[in-house]
Amino acid sequence: MTAELPDPSASAAVLIGTSSYANLAHLPAVAANLADLGTALQDATVWGLPYAHTFTVTEPDNATALLDPVYTAGERATDTLFVYYCGHGLRDSESADLYLALTGSREGAGYTAVEYRHLRTAILASSARRKIVILDCCFSGRAARTLAGANALAAQAGIQGAYVLTASPKDHVALAPEGERHTAFTGELLHVLDQGVPEAPETLDLETLYRAVDARLGRKNRPRPQRSQENDVGRLPLVRNRARASRTAPAGPVIDAEVEAAMISSGLRLARLLRSVGRSRDALPVLRMILQSRTADADGDTVTVHLELAELLTESGQDRQAIEVLESAFQLTHKRFGPEALTVCRRLAELLQSAGNHSQACEVLRHALDTLERGGRPG
Numbered sequence: 001m002t003a004e005l006p007d008p009s010a011s012a013a014v015l016i017g018t019s020s021y022a023n024l025a026h027l028p029a030v031a032a033n034l035a036d037l038g039t040a041l042q043d044a045t046v047w048g049l050p051y052a053h054t055f056t057v058t059e060p061d062n063a064t065a066l067l068d069p070v071y072t073a074g075e076r077a078t079d080t081l082f083v084y085y086c087g088h089g090l091r092d093s094e095s096a097d098l099y100l101a102l103t104g105s106r107e108g109a110g111y112t113a114v115e116y117r118h119l120r121t122a123i124l125a126s127s128a129r130r131k132i133v134i135l136d137c138c139f140s141g142r143a144a145r146t147l148a149g150a151n152a153l154a155a156q157a158g159i160q161g162a163y164v165l166t167a168s169p170k171d172h173v174a175l176a177p178e179g180e181r182h183t184a185f186t187g188e189l190l191h192v193l194d195q196g197v198p199e200a201p202e203t204l205d206l207e208t209l210y211r212a213v214d215a216r217l218g219r220k221n222r223p224r225p226q227r228s229q230e231n232d233v234g235r236l237p238l239v240r241n242r243a244r245a246s247r248t249a250p251a252g253p254v255i256d257a258e259v260e261a262a263m264i265s266s267g268l269r270l271a272r273l274l275r276s277v278g279r280s281r282d283a284l285p286v287l288r289m290i291l292q293s294r295t296a297d298a299d300g301d302t303v304t305v306h307l308e309l310a311e312l313l314t315e316s317g318q319d320r321q322a323i324e325v326l327e328s329a330f331q332l333t334h335k336r337f338g339p340e341a342l343t344v345c346r347r348l349a350e351l352l353q354s355a356g357n358h359s360q361a362c363e364v365l366r367h368a369l370d371t372l373e374r375g376g377r378p379g
Helices: 029-042 063-076 116-124 152-157 184-195 206-219 255-276 280-293 300-315 319-333 339-354 358-373
Strands: 012-017 054-058 080-091 098-100 130-138 162-167 203-205 226-228 237-240
Touching: 012 029, 012 063, 029 054, 029 080, 029 184, 054 063, 063 080, 063 116, 080 116, 098 116, 116 130, 130 184, 162 184, 162 206, 184 206, 203 206, 206 226, 206 237, 255 280, 255 300, 280 300, 300 319, 300 339, 319 339, 339 358
Parallel strands: 012 054, 012 080, 080 130, 130 162
Antiparallel strands: 080 098, 162 226, 203 237
16 A cells, blocks of 8 residues: 555655734744644655655745745655645735735735735646645635635635645634644644544545544534545545554655755765865765765755865866866756755856856856746746
């Protein structure tokens, strides 16, 4: 049964949450939701998602901060993309559109939040074969009245080819019961992930998770969740059933990814320690070893290794080799956007210009400017 689980090394999760607001009621339980859900997904006896494949976004104050990690995770995930949002859900005063609140959002002012359709677009951009969206949102007053009817929110939040699970309490009190660590919905989801479902098989699919969470909320007379799906995606196994499986049994093929992440992190720390005590020459082979032994999938830590190695080579007068290292990093980042991509472009352009390769330096800088003009999205 384990083989049917989604491959964690080919999957990614984005956990988004806002607990503090300038103009809306605070939701302090959100922080615990993000931390504990991330821990659950990374647990090798539940799913075993690598830490490096878990993107946690706390207190986003603009659309870029909320959406960019979804695009990044979507590019990495080929098996399963898991996106979770917890916070206030809003409706614009002039429409029935759904908005996800930011730290500075205001009730009835959709332009101060992120319209849900932009999150839908980011998720659809991923080539992951399975997409899972969980919205633990609250609605109040007029907004709640627009959600009358069974599965109203889930129907609006639906994404083609994805499984969407929504919690739609009518107010923030129902969302985050006083004195409890988690919001009502996420608390029950975490309980099912941790304890499992005794009467279910060794693996749990999304429909089984939904029914178990729904039953627990119903018994406590709390708002019931809704779901939307296509092509029976909810019938595919997602996690190990801890009520049936050994707690020491791994959930999936996570070993290689975890070892690689640990090697990169440890190697970087060792190289920096050597540099700090004046042993830069000894740091060079450590960084080269990391790059030679890693797998093909790029991540931010690997780009950091390239930058660190290029800096050391430049300090030792090996500019040609530094250019080669940065060109390799450029190939890893040219389809992505982020601070590390711009740093690679800047340093590579500086070295190319110093070496007299002015036309190549201009091309690199032109690429960086084009990416910024596109708003950070790859062409």
